[in-house]
Amino acid sequence: MLIRFEVNGSAVEVEAEPRLTLADCLRHQLRLTGTHIGCEHGVCGACTVLVDGDAVRSCLMLAVQAEGAKVTTVEGLSDDAELTPLQKSFRKHHALQCGFCTPGMITTAHALLSEEPDCDAARVREVLSGNLCRCTGYIPIVEAVLDARAAYRDNAGGVAGKA
């Protein structure tokens, strides 16, 4: 089936079999390999992208269901020249080691902070509870997200117009 949607601000047109997940469509058809696939059945959160602003698991969505939607992947949060305040905060707090979970953590935290820039540590933990990280022990990730809140209060996390 021919489907049209928007990815990171650009219109795309893809020929997709119905059984193709949005995750595989992004990675293989559109070569946006920032979106990672860990479990392929909805438990790890590595594949999180934003669809019309909502964080969703792209391995549990069919590409054909994205018809007409605005999809944002981790690549869409910053331009290549500079990291966003949230990404900088991850670096500052050592919130990643192997980096496999990081795109899902960043997209999920971005969705959270865009809606709730005043959330507390308990809320951050609750929201990230569905994202598995086998390296960091989570504490630096929570710290990084909390530290990035100010940027969302002031200017939409430095990604206004892109999310």
Added chain:
Amino acid sequence: MKLPPFEYACPTTLPEAVQLLAAREDAKALAGGQSLVPMLAFRLTQPTLLVDLRKLADLRGIKITETGVRLGAMVRWRDIEDDARLSTAHPLLQAAIAHVAHYQIRNRGTVGGSLAHADPAAEMPGIALTCEAEIAVVGKSGARVINAADFFTGALTTALAADEIIVEVRLPPWPQGRRWGFQEYARRRGDFATAAAAVFFDEDASGRARNAHVGVIGVADRPLRLANVEALLNGQTIDGGTIAKAETATAAAIDPPEDIHASAAYRRALAGTMVERALQQAGK
């Protein structure tokens, strides 16, 4: 695993959706995909056609009137969480749904999908049963309403015919001042319940309980209402002594399964504790 091949249709009207499901024996409805897509990935089901319900706008609303709360089948967990009216119109529902799954899944998973999927540890079927909800469905032979008590027939099994689509679930009105509690234990918040309890009762002029409803999930092949515990609560003041009796009666009334997460004995004790805590919560 990658998903098995299937065809896909995205109808814009309910009759069209029913027709598509009726025309092919192994067609399946697709709502949020948060249970169906994992089932496909594990090859536990291999439908040849998925009928996506996402364009059926009539299935999306939350209606609150004097006849109760109506949740359209395509209402997402997120919508229930965000609807401020429900904190008085149905606080038990909102409290239970707060335990369903994780952030991203809550943006897609739906009421109708959860009822149709009928996981024995899922919250929505437990609330529908405990609150005596009606489930409105439409199929090729027309519309009908199924009582929640008749809807869940086993693990992942319901009274729905293959061509029937859930349209909405209707929860009876929630009087002001009703006492309620919801308690769940899961290894990690958002995971399916190891065991959970939903309780509510009204109080007569002397402060005694009447109209007690007690439901448990995660302890059988479907959600259960515990008539023996309800009978024990009705007419009583809900104090420490009554609550202790209810805990014992809960453990005696159920015959939970054993699995990798918990032994039968542990689940039995846990269900008793969940009922105990839910009643304590209701008394506060």
